[in-house]
Amino acid sequence: MKKIIIIAVIAVVIIVVIAANFIKKEKGIEVDTEKVERGKIIQTVTGSGQINPEVEVKVSANVAGKIIKLHADEGDSVKKGQLLVELDQEQYIASLERAQSNLLSMRANEKKLKSELIRSRDLREKGLMSDSEFEATQASYEAAESNSKQAEAQVKEAIDMLSKTRLHSDMDGIVTKLNKEVGEIALGAQFQEDVIMVVADLSKMEAVIEVDENDVVNVALGDTSNVEIDAFVDTTFNGIVTKIANTATIKGLGTQEQVTNFEVKVALIDYNEKFRPGMSTTVDIVTETRDNVIKVPIQAVTVREKKKLQKEPEIEETSSNENEGAEEAKNKEMVEVVFCVEDNKAVAKAVKLGISDDTHYEILSGLEADETVITGPFRILSRTLKEGDLLEVREKKKEEKDVDRS
Numbered sequence: 001m002k003k004i005i006i007i008a009v010i011a012v013v014i015i016v017v018i019a020a021n022f023i024k025k026e027k028g029i030e031v032d033t034e035k036v037e038r039g040k041i042i043q044t045v046t047g048s049g050q051i052n053p054e055v056e057v058k059v060s061a062n063v064a065g066k067i068i069k070l071h072a073d074e075g076d077s078v079k080k081g082q083l084l085v086e087l088d089q090e091q092y093i094a095s096l097e098r099a100q101s102n103l104l105s106m107r108a109n110e111k112k113l114k115s116e117l118i119r120s121r122d123l124r125e126k127g128l129m130s131d132s133e134f135e136a137t138q139a140s141y142e143a144a145e146s147n148s149k150q151a152e153a154q155v156k157e158a159i160d161m162l163s164k165t166r167l168h169s170d171m172d173g174i175v176t177k178l179n180k181e182v183g184e185i186a187l188g189a190q191f192q193e194d195v196i197m198v199v200a201d202l203s204k205m206e207a208v209i210e211v212d213e214n215d216v217v218n219v220a221l222g223d224t225s226n227v228e229i230d231a232f233v234d235t236t237f238n239g240i241v242t243k244i245a246n247t248a249t250i251k252g253l254g255t256q257e258q259v260t261n262f263e264v265k266v267a268l269i270d271y272n273e274k275f276r277p278g279m280s281t282t283v284d285i286v287t288e289t290r291d292n293v294i295k296v297p298i299q300a301v302t303v304r305e306k307k308k309l310q311k312e313p314e315i316e317e318t319s320s321n322e323n324e325g326a327e328e329a330k331n332k333e334m335v336e337v338v339f340c341v342e343d344n345k346a347v348a349k350a351v352k353l354g355i356s357d358d359t360h361y362e363i364l365s366g367l368e369a370d371e372t373v374i375t376g377p378f379r380i381l382s383r384t385l386k387e388g389d390l391l392e393v394r395e396k397k398k399e400e401k402d403v404d405r406s
Contacts, residue, residue, distance in 0.1 A: 028392035029385070032376040033341055034300070038369050040291050041362050043355040044226075044284040045219055047209035047264060051229060051279050054267065056200035057171055059084055063092070063164045064188035067180055067196070074178040078169045078199060085196055087165040087186060096158035103151035110144040117141045164188075173199045176277055200277065205268045207239060207281045210249060210261035218287040219244060225266045230280040232272070239266040241285060288355050295360040296338060300373045302382050303334045304348060338367060339374040339385055346374065346389040 065087035072084050120137040123129035177198040180186065187194040207227050211219060225239040243265040252258045266283050268275075340347045354362030367373070374381055374391075 028390035030394045031374045036371045043288040045215040047211040048282045049209035053200035054204040054206045058195045059197045060193045060195045061186035061188040072175045082169045085167040089165045092162040099154040099158040106148040106151040110148045113141040113144045173201045176200045207266040213260040216262040224286045226284045228282045237270040242267045294363040300375045306333045341372040348387045
């Protein structure tokens with residue numbers, strides 16, 4: 001009797017194990033899903049940089065000299081034509097006086113030689129002077145006349161140099177930077193700036209950002225933009241793209257860290273008196289907007305080999321090895337797909353993508369609204385999920401539902 005009981009118990013255990021394995025095998029892959037819906041997609045390109053005035057003037061001297069007076073300090077408002085900087089004039093006044101004295105001397109000599117030329121002309125007409133003597137007198141006068149003109153030019157140059165010791169503002173604005181103090185020397189190089197101060201119009205600001213070379217092709221002049229400035233938390237300003245660089249800015253040339261960007265300028269439409277040059281900014285440039293399109297979450301889109309989405313083709317005896325090779329290569333092409341849920345099974349559908357935003361892709365073809373697509377887990381969706389796999393849809397946690405509703 002005991003033997004029969006033992007055999008019965010063993011049989012029951014075996015049946016239970018077999019049933020458990022069967023149930024386990026029938027259990028589907030746990031996945032997250034979402035309904036395909038219609039809505040708006042706003043495609044953006046993001047870049048970061050700084051805000052600067054649209055117009056700023058660097059005030060620098062064209063002549064060398066000691067700064068003896070500054071008529072504006074950093075932060076001061078100035079008007080066009082207002083005197084900003086005075087340089088020491090002593091040497092330039094002396095140069096002007098020397099040039100004026102030299103001009104007087106040259107004019108006196110010219111006047112003297114002109115009188116001699118008139119007398120020589122009379123003497124030649126009376127036959128009392130040879131032609132060669134007259135020509136020599138005439139040449140002397142012409143040389144004196146030329147010297148007078150040179151002296152006049154030297155006076156004009158000296159006056160110009162003296163005038164450059166007084167630096168005036170070329171625009172209405174605010175002194176945003178002061179690089180020198182009274183007593184310092186302004187180098188005064190004509191072809192090399194020695195900036196004393198910077199005057200800018202802070203009522204017109206722009207964001208100067210760098211955009212990746214792969215994204216800049218989508219940016220166009222006039223694109224609207226959302227500008228976030230680090231100093232203004234939870235505030236977004238409006239902007240318009242006004243300039244796109246034609247030449248790239250390359251960092252880390254020839255290294256693995258090489259980055260190629262293009263400078264883009266975005267004029268700020270909104271004005272805030274607290275804007276300051278150099279503030280850090282991040283700009284989202286709206287490159288395209290589409291309404292009422294079919295869209296799916298970005299994580300729902302993956303790739304599969306083309307041949308795995310098709311039924312096995314019938315083999316034709318007439319097909320050549322060359323055609324077979326071409327067909328095989330074509331079938332190994334990777335295509336973008338979305339896995340849908342139909343009768344609790346995974347169904348892969350090739351899709352054609354349009355534009356995208358931070359969270360969704362536009363679907364141009366391959367899906368219809370209200371279909372259910374698989375959005376995760378990422379590892380299963382990107383690697384192991386296959387056509388026809390049995391599925392089990394996971395219930396969303398309360399927090400996830402709250403996030404969806406928000």
